[in-house]
Structure formats: C-alpha cells, structure tokens
Amino acid sequence: MEQSRKRAKRGRNTGSAGRTSRPRQAEVAQLAGVSQATVSLVLSARTDGKAATISKETRQRVLDAARSLGYAHDPAARRLAAVRNNLLGVFSFTATFPTDVQHSYYPFLVGVEQEAAARGFDLVLFTGSSSGGAGAAGPDALSRVRLADGCLFLGRHVPRAELKRLVADGFPVVHLGRRDELEGLAWVGADYLSASRAVVAHLAALGHRRIVLVREDDDAPASADRERGFLEGLEETGAETGPAAVLRCADPVHEVTAERVRALVADGVTAFVAEETDTGAAWRALDAAVREAGLDCPGDVSLALLGSPPPDLAGGLVPTGFDVPRHQLGAAAVRLLAALVAGEQVHEPLVACEFRTGATAGPPGRRP
Amino acid sequence: MEQSRKRAKRGRNTGSAGRTSRPRQAEVAQLAGVSQATVSLVLSARTDGKAATISKETRQRVLDAARSLGYAHDPAARRLAAVRNNLLGVFSFTATFPTDVQHSYYPFLVGVEQEAAARGFDLVLFTGSSSGGAGAAGPDALSRVRLADGCLFLGRHVPRAELKRLVADGFPVVHLGRRDELEGLAWVGADYLSASRAVVAHLAALGHRRIVLVREDDDAPASADRERGFLEGLEETGAETGPAAVLRCADPVHEVTAERVRALVADGVTAFVAEETDTGAAWRALDAAVREAGLDCPGDVSLALLGSPPPDLAGGLVPTGFDVPRHQLGAAAVRLLAALVAGEQVHEPLVACEFRTGATAGPPGRRP
DNA sequence: GCGCATAAGTAATGCGCATAACCAGCACCC
DNA sequence: GGGTGCTGGTTATGCGCATTACTTATGCGC
Numbered sequence: 001m002e003q004s005r006k007r008a009k010r011g012r013n014t015g016s017a018g019r020t021s022r023p024r025q026a027e028v029a030q031l032a033g034v035s036q037a038t039v040s041l042v043l044s045a046r047t048d049g050k051a052a053t054i055s056k057e058t059r060q061r062v063l064d065a066a067r068s069l070g071y072a073h074d075p076a077a078r079r080l081a082a083v084r085n086n087l088l089g090v091f092s093f094t095a096t097f098p099t100d101v102q103h104s105y106y107p108f109l110v111g112v113e114q115e116a117a118a119r120g121f122d123l124v125l126f127t128g129s130s131s132g133g134a135g136a137a138g139p140d141a142l143s144r145v146r147l148a149d150g151c152l153f154l155g156r157h158v159p160r161a162e163l164k165r166l167v168a169d170g171f172p173v174v175h176l177g178r179r180d181e182l183e184g185l186a187w188v189g190a191d192y193l194s195a196s197r198a199v200v201a202h203l204a205a206l207g208h209r210r211i212v213l214v215r216e217d218d219d220a221p222a223s224a225d226r227e228r229g230f231l232e233g234l235e236e237t238g239a240e241t242g243p244a245a246v247l248r249c250a251d252p253v254h255e256v257t258a259e260r261v262r263a264l265v266a267d268g269v270t271a272f273v274a275e276e277t278d279t280g281a282a283w284r285a286l287d288a289a290v291r292e293a294g295l296d297c298p299g300d301v302s303l304a305l306l307g308s309p310p311p312d313l314a315g316g317l318v319p320t321g322f323d324v325p326r327h328q329l330g331a332a333a334v335r336l337l338a339a340l341v342a343g344e345q346v347h348e349p350l351v352a353c354e355f356r357t358g359a360t361a362g363p364p365g366r367r368p
Numbered sequence: 369m370e371q372s373r374k375r376a377k378r379g380r381n382t383g384s385a386g387r388t389s390r391p392r393q394a395e396v397a398q399l400a401g402v403s404q405a406t407v408s409l410v411l412s413a414r415t416d417g418k419a420a421t422i423s424k425e426t427r428q429r430v431l432d433a434a435r436s437l438g439y440a441h442d443p444a445a446r447r448l449a450a451v452r453n454n455l456l457g458v459f460s461f462t463a464t465f466p467t468d469v470q471h472s473y474y475p476f477l478v479g480v481e482q483e484a485a486a487r488g489f490d491l492v493l494f495t496g497s498s499s500g501g502a503g504a505a506g507p508d509a510l511s512r513v514r515l516a517d518g519c520l521f522l523g524r525h526v527p528r529a530e531l532k533r534l535v536a537d538g539f540p541v542v543h544l545g546r547r548d549e550l551e552g553l554a555w556v557g558a559d560y561l562s563a564s565r566a567v568v569a570h571l572a573a574l575g576h577r578r579i580v581l582v583r584e585d586d587d588a589p590a591s592a593d594r595e596r597g598f599l600e601g602l603e604e605t606g607a608e609t610g611p612a613a614v615l616r617c618a619d620p621v622h623e624v625t626a627e628r629v630r631a632l633v634a635d636g637v638t639a640f641v642a643e644e645t646d647t648g649a650a651w652r653a654l655d656a657a658v659r660e661a662g663l664d665c666p667g668d669v670s671l672a673l674l675g676s677p678p679p680d681l682a683g684g685l686v687p688t689g690f691d692v693p694r695h696q697l698g699a700a701a702v703r704l705l706a707a708l709v710a711g712e713q714v715h716e717p718l719v720a721c722e723f724r725t726g727a728t729a730g731p732p733g734r735r736p
Numbered sequence: 737g738c739g740c741a742t743a744a745g746t747a748a749t750g751c752g753c754a755t756a757a758c759c760a761g762c763a764c765c766c
Numbered sequence: 767g768g769g770t771g772c773t774g775g776t777t778a779t780g781c782g783c784a785t786t787a788c789t790t791a792t793g794c795g796c
C-alpha cells in the first residue's frame with residue numbers, strides 16, 4: 001500500500017491513471033512465489049556455469065512469470081549495481097546520423113551496428129547536442145555515456161580533458177581513428193602506412209622509378225601515415241626518393257597545374273600519387289592537370305589514390321589505390337570495446353586496407 | 369574502511385591496481401564539510417528557482433570541492449533516482465544501419481536523430497538479432513525495449529502479438545508507417561493519398577484526361593493509399609476513371625511493354641503514373657517502355673511518379689511527382705513518441721508529402 | 737517571554753538490482 | 767549421532783543519487 005502509493009506518485013506511468021508501469025523483479029517474484037533475489041539469480045542467467053543454484057522448476061516458474069509480465073531489466077539499476085547492461089555507447093560530435101548520406105561516418109556505423117548485434121549488444125546513440133535536457137553540451141556532456149558499459153567516440157573534436165577523464169576513471173573508451181596523443185586511450189584506425197607502401201610497391205613493380213606524392217598541407221595523422229608509407233615504399237623498392245618526391249600543397253587545385261605536371265613528366269616522373277581527403281581535391285586536381293596537359297592515363301602517366309575514390313567520381317576510371325575498410329573499422333572498434341568492457345587487455349589497433357588495382361596505373365610511359 | 373574495501377572489490381576500475389575511481393557526492397561532501405544531501409542540492413542546480421535553500425558560501429564551497437575532485441554525476445544512479453531516463457528506443461527488424469546506403473530507412477533515422485537530439489533524448493538502437501545474449505529473436509526480444517521510456521518501430525514485420533502486448537501495457541510505442549489493424553497502436557505515416565491526388569490534379573491541369581496508374585500487385589497500405597488518391601484525383605478533376613485506369617502488375621518489367629504503351633497511347637492515354645516501390649520497378653519499366661516505343665517524354669506522353677525517384681536514377685529527367693518527407697516523418701514520430709512518454713494524448717498521424725514539379729510532365733501530346 | 741516564520745542544512749529513505757552471507761533440509765560417512 | 771557437504775533457496779545490504787521529512791538557528795512582532 002505504502003509501496004504502491006509511492007510508485008503511483010513518482011511512477012513512470014503514462015499519465016493515464018491506472019496504468020501498469022514496468023514490472024520489477026519484486027513483482028515477478030511475487031507472481032512466481034519466490035524472493036526477489038531468486039528472480040535476479042534466474043534472470044541474470046550467468047551462462048558461465050555458476051547458475052546451478054536454482055532448481056529447474058523454480059527457474060521455469062520465474063521465467064514464465066517474467067515473460068507474462070513482460071519484465072525487462074532496468075539498465076540504470078543494473079549499472080548501479082555494478083554489472084553490465086549490454087549497452088555500448090556511440091558518441092559523435094556531429095549528428096550521429098549525418099544528413100548527408102555520403103558522410104564518411106556512415107559506413108563506420110554500419111560496421112558498428114553489425115558487430116554490436118552479432119555480440120549481443122544494443123547501441124545507445126548519444127546525440128551530441130542533448131546534454132540530458134540542459135540543452136547545449138556542457139562540460140559534463142560526456143558523462144552521460146557512463147550509462148553504457150563502454151563508449152565509442154567518433155570525430156576529432158572530442159574534448160580532450162573530458163575524454164581523458166573517462167579514460168582515467170577506467171571507463172572503457174575506444175576512439176575511431178588514430179589518436180596517439182592521449183595517453184591510454186584505445187583507438188582503432190586504418191593501416192594507411194602499409195596500404196600506401198603497397199600502392200608504391202605496385203607502381204614500382206610496374207616499372208616506375210620516379211613517383212611523386214601530392215598531399216594537402218595539413219598534419220592529420222592519416223596524412224602523415226600515408227606520407228610515411230609512401231616514402232618507405234620508395235625506399236624499399238629502390239625507387240627515387242628525396243624531398244622532391246612529395247608535393248605538399250595548401251591548395252591542390254591551383255598548385256597542381258598542367259604545366260607543372262608536364263614539367264615533372266619531362267623531368268622523368270612517370271607516376272603520381274594523391275592522398276585521399278575529405279574533398280578529394282588532390283586527386284581531382286591531379287586528374288584535371290594530367291588531362292589538361294594532354295597526357296593519357298595510364299598510357300603516359302600512372303595515377304594512384306591513397307584511399308577510396310570520392311563517391312561522385314563514378315564517371316572516370318577507377319583509381320588504382322586502396323579502400324579504407326570502414327565496415328571493418330567499425331566492427332573492429334566494437335570488438336575492441338567489447339574486450340575492454342570484459343576487462344581484457346587487447347591490442348588490435350590497426351585494420352588493413354584492401355588494395356584496389358584500378359585502371360589508372362600501367363607501365364611507365366616512354367615520354368622523354 | 370569497510371566501505372573502501374567494498375569499493376576496491378567491486379569498483380569499475382580497469383584492473384590496474386590503486387586506481388582511484390571517480391568521486392561521488394559523499395566525497396565531495398566530506399571535502400566541503402557538508403552532507404551528501406547538500407551536495408546533491410547544490411549540484412542538481414535546479415534552475416527553476418527552487419534552489420535557494422543553500423547559502424551562497426556553502427554552495428561555493430561545494431562547487432569548489434566538486435571541481436577539485438573532478439566530480440561528475442553518475443547517470444545510472446541519477447536515472448535510478450529520477451525515474452525517467454531520457455532514452456527513446458528504435459527497433460527495427462532489419463539491420464538498423466542497413467549495409468545498403470540507399471536503404472529507405474536511413475532518411476527516417478536522420479529525422480529521428482535530429483528530433484530526439486533537439487528534445488534531449490538519447491536513442492537506443494535495439495539491434496534486431498541480439499536478444500540480450502540469447503541470440504536469435506526469441507518471443508521476448510521485444511521486451512528489451514522496455515528499457516527505454518518509449519520505442520519507435522520500423523518495418524512491417526513487427527510481430528503483432530508482442531507489439532500488442534506493449535501497447536496493452538501502456539508502454540509508449542509509435543510505429544513508423546500506417547498501421548491501422550492494430551487497435552490502439554500509435555503510428556506516423558506519409559499522406560500518400562493527398563499527395564497522389566495532387567499529382568493527378570497537376571496532370572489534369574495540364575490537360576490530361578486519360579491517365580493510367582501502373583502499380584505492383586501487393587497490398588501494402590502505402591500502395592493502397594496511392595491508388596485511392598489517384599482515383600480520387602481522377603474523379604475530382606473529371607478525368608476519365610474506371611477499372612482500366614489502373615494497371616496492376618505482378619512484374620512490371622515484363623508486363624509494361626513498348627507495345628502495350630503504344631496501344632494505350634493510341635487509345636488516347638496521354639499520361640502514365642507509376643507508384644514508388646522498393647525497387648522502383650514500375651517507374652523503370654514505364655520509362656523503358658516509353659523510350660522503346662519511340663515516344664518522347666514529356667513531348668508525346670507525360671509520366672509521373674508517386675514517390676521519390678530511385679537514387680540511382682541520377683541520369684534521366686527528374687520525375688514529376690512528390691517526395692516522401694522522410695526526415696519529417698522521423699521527426700514527427702519522435703514528437704509523437706515524446707508526447708506519449710510525457711503522458712499527453714496526441715493525434716498527429718499524417719505528414720504531408722511535397723509536390724515535385726519535375727520534368728516528365730507537360731501538356732498532352734497530339735498523337736491520335 | 738512566547739509563538740511563529742523563514743533560512744540553512746541534515747538524516748533517512750528508496751529507486752531496482754546483484755550479491756555476499758546466511759540458513760534449512762537432506763544424504764552420506766565415519 | 768554429530769560432523770560434513772551439497773542443493774536450493776532467503777535475508778540483508780549497498781551501488782550513487784534525489785528527495786522528503788525533520789532539526790536547528792535566527793529573526794520578528796507583540
């Protein structure tokens with residue numbers, strides 16, 4: 001009586017009076033004629049053998065009662081009692097479902113969802129802006145994620161201090177994308193280095209000896225990795241290396257001109273490599289310049305792209321290069337997170353990219 | 369002492385021994401020399417004026433202590449105490465993030481996410497297959513959703529009995545897509561009827577009098593609505609109606625041939641309307657047949673599509689028709705759900721579609 | 737001096753659950 | 767016949783917080 005008055009007052013019922021609210025274990029227990037603890041023992045269903053302390057019949061009675069009441073765990077209570085709730089968080093600082101379908105996060109999410117489903121986790125999407133009603137993302141916006149067993153972070157604008165805090169507190173966190181600066185932060189990233197090296201090796205195997213990388217002038221880890229892979233590839237294959245091998249452009253579209261390409265080709269360069277960027281500017285500029293210079297690809301010069309082709313490039317030749325395995329990245333992130341949640345110590349940061357033969361690379365042209 | 373042993377044992381730290389886990393209000397209280405309740409009062413910071421029961425100085429002491437310890441609320445505890453958890457569920461029986469980016473659910477989700485974020489809800493994605501570890505979707509798979517304050521359902525394969533159960537229990541549920549058969553189930557759908565009528569009106573205004581609808585041979589509510597709208601449109605505009613106005617094809621690609629189109633045109637038909645389907649088969653078949661019949665669109669015949677163009681149709685003319693406002697649908701669903709959760713009684717089922725002028729409809733051709 | 741109001745804060749309680757600690761019953765064996 | 771071990775439970779407790787009821791201190795009017 002006292003009990004029910006309490007619940008009626010604070011209850012989560014849908015307003016309309018005599019509504020039954022979510023059942024709790026106590027109610028299941030009553031229906032099954034056992035104690036709440038028994039219900040907990042049955043429903044926690046530790047599959048690890050330790051469960052054998054409840055008899056077959058009692059267990060069944062409890063299960064029946066639970067089903068008939070539509071019982072479901074309260075994740076908050078579960079969490080509070082310091083156990084798992086099979087919830088993985090996904091926190092992104094852009095909208096989690098970006099309006100633009102081409103948005104680069106989307107494929108990650110596909111992988112995340114598949115892997116999470118496969119492992120029996122549900123996903124909680126923490127929407128960047130909502131800080132639990134208070135509106136804008138306050139300094140404790142991140143602390144909402146502690147509801148889940150662990151959390152995946154997307155995007156590079158994740159506030160350092162807060163993330164650090166989570167990590168320091170031992171909350172399982174995985175960042176999607178390389179993130180070395182933050183001590184102790186687990187992350188999952190694509191192995192751009194190996195992939196880039198492989199692309200160079202491919203070109204070298206075709207016979208190219210002078211290869212130039214066109215990259216933008218920023219210092220994202222992904223860009224740095226690609227450059228390093230490119231250079232290592234040159235060294236390994238005995239191709240011509242040196243500072244001239246990398247063209248660092250603030251604005252590829254204007255800096256990579258037909259004349260420049262012509263000059264380089266005249267100078268012996270037989271292949272160009274562009275890094276992938278958000279906009280695909282490097283590749284686009286290169287492609288345009290080559291065409292404008294009257295050069296045939298892959299007849300006269302070979303081109304390669306260190307990454308996936310921009311989606312709107314459907315028309316042209318498929319670039320030689322590699323594909324970033326975004327699905328796998330998402331899946332790997334979930335695996336890593338799941339391991340952290342389980343308390344294991346894992347080490348699986350890099351995911352291999354798949355080489356794409358494409359149609360823009362061939363044997364070196366015989367222009368002088 | 370007893371206390372600290374306990375915490376060391378059960379703590380959520382990641383193994384590494386002497387890790388201090390994050391502070392709780394009791395510790396802040398101790399540091400500030402007040403009681404836990406006071407800390408709670410200060411930190412809950414009810415902005416609604418009711419907070420004035422703590423003195424300025426004490427408040428400041430607490431805030432300082434909290435800051436210096438890096439205190440953050442434990443959301444689980446908070447939710448446990450506060451009853452509502454600001455979580456909305458999204459349950460879909462296909463993968464929620466379908467691998468195919470063009471999947472029709474995706475745009476819904478965009479709207480859902482935006483609206484949820486705007487209202488301070490986080491989303492829980494119930495992954496169809498994971499029934500909390502048990503694997504395949506058991507009969508109580510749906511009961512997991514009770515974890516959230518309410519749940520949105522996508523897809524037409526939602527098990528009747530279970531859904532009914534949720535509804536009967538007063539659990540806030542909204543179905544995305546018309547769903548009249550289930551008594552008491554709230555749903556949100558597009559107003560295909562009005563939209564289809566408007567398309568017919570547009571054609572009629574251009575001068576068409578004999579218009580034929582090509583639809584597939586199923587009985588989805590969406591298809592039925594479109595057909596009804598089409599027929600009502602014919603009646604309203606005084607265009608020629610009757611059974612011959614609707615071509616119901618099990619396999620449009622093979623049934624809508626060039627000859628057939630030619631015959632209909634010869635018979636006086638000046639416009640064709642296709643319903644939108646998953647595959648876009650009806651429109652595609654119609655388009656191909658018209659082309660193959662050597663007819664010009666919109667010169668000789670006008671075409672219209674009752675729905676959004678298939679995304680891979682970028683090449684051709686933009687079909688005259690309407691756009692399903694998927695974003696808005698998602699948003700409306702969230703609004704409705706939020707209202708149900710709040711205990712309000714709402715009634716906002718239909719969302720209007722936007723007319724798209726397109727380029728495939730013009731004045732009737734003058735062929736005999 | 738008393739009654740009463742207000743301010744400022746504290747103790748107690750419970751949210752729903754997991755779990756440690758305990759207990760009853762029974763079989764078994766020196 | 768009293769220890770010992772196992773099965774099948776139950777009671778009690780606390781996770782971290784919000785909230786309610788209660789206490790104490792202080793001021794005010796008369």
